[in-house]
Amino acid sequence: MSSAITTIETEFTAAVDKFMLVDYDVMEIEKKQFSDDFFTFRQRIKELERRLASVLTQSFDDCDTLVGKFKLLESFEGLLTREIIQDELEKKQITLLELYKSDLKITNQTFQDGKAKVDKLDENSPISSNMPPIAGAISWTHGLLDRIRDPMERLQGLSQSL
Numbered sequence: 001m002s003s004a005i006t007t008i009e010t011e012f013t014a015a016v017d018k019f020m021l022v023d024y025d026v027m028e029i030e031k032k033q034f035s036d037d038f039f040t041f042r043q044r045i046k047e048l049e050r051r052l053a054s055v056l057t058q059s060f061d062d063c064d065t066l067v068g069k070f071k072l073l074e075s076f077e078g079l080l081t082r083e084i085i086q087d088e089l090e091k092k093q094i095t096l097l098e099l100y101k102s103d104l105k106i107t108n109q110t111f112q113d114g115k116a117k118v119d120k121l122d123e124n125s126p127i128s129s130n131m132p133p134i135a136g137a138i139s140w141t142h143g144l145l146d147r148i149r150d151p152m153e154r155l156q157g158l159s160q161s162l
Contacts (some may be wrong), residue, residue, distance in 0.1 A: 004055045008048055015044045046084060053088040060092050066099045070154045096158070100151050107148050114140065 019041045026034050056076060063069045069092075079085055114126040118137055127136030 001055055001059050005052075008052050008055070012045070012048050015041060015048070049082055049084040052079065053085045056085065057088050057092065060089075060095075066096065066103055066151055069096060069099070070151065070158075073158060074154075093158070096155060100155060103151065104148055107144055111141070111144055 019037060022034070022037060024031060024033055028034075056072070059072055060069055063072055073080065073089070076085075080089060110126075117125045118127060118133075125136075126140050127133060128139070131139060
């Protein structure tokens with residue numbers, strides 16, 4: 001992924017440099033050369049955006065965890081509003097929701113199993129042995145709450161950008 005991104009960046013910089021170094025006066029309205037050059041520049045940028053979207057979606061699919069997928073999207077946050085990239089990533093939003101749903105189910109099951117052990121004063125209780133029972137239970141449930149709260153906040157923030 002890094003080499004693909006570096007290549008795209010290099011090609012983008014070259015396209016910008018080429019466009020900025022025109023040898024004619026861009027303020028001359030009669031000349032059509034600027035329009036042609038600008039059209040060529042825009043086409044090149046769109047092609048680079050398509051390639052970037054492809055790299056992002058492939059990297060998204062390669063990430064195993066929900067947190068990894070969020071970190072990838074946050075790395076490219078400024079580019080998520082680009083239309084071509086946005087179209088590709090909107091398709092991936094359902095994947096994020098499914099992963100979050102799965103994580104919620106696992107967290108709920110962890111809570112139910114841990115709660116049963118705490119209620120029975122089981123020695124395999126999720127509460128740390130060096131904590132009093134109430135404080136330990138509160139700390140444990142806060143950990144589970146953080147596990148579901150952080151992805152929810154990221155999903156809400158992502159929904160606004162996508």
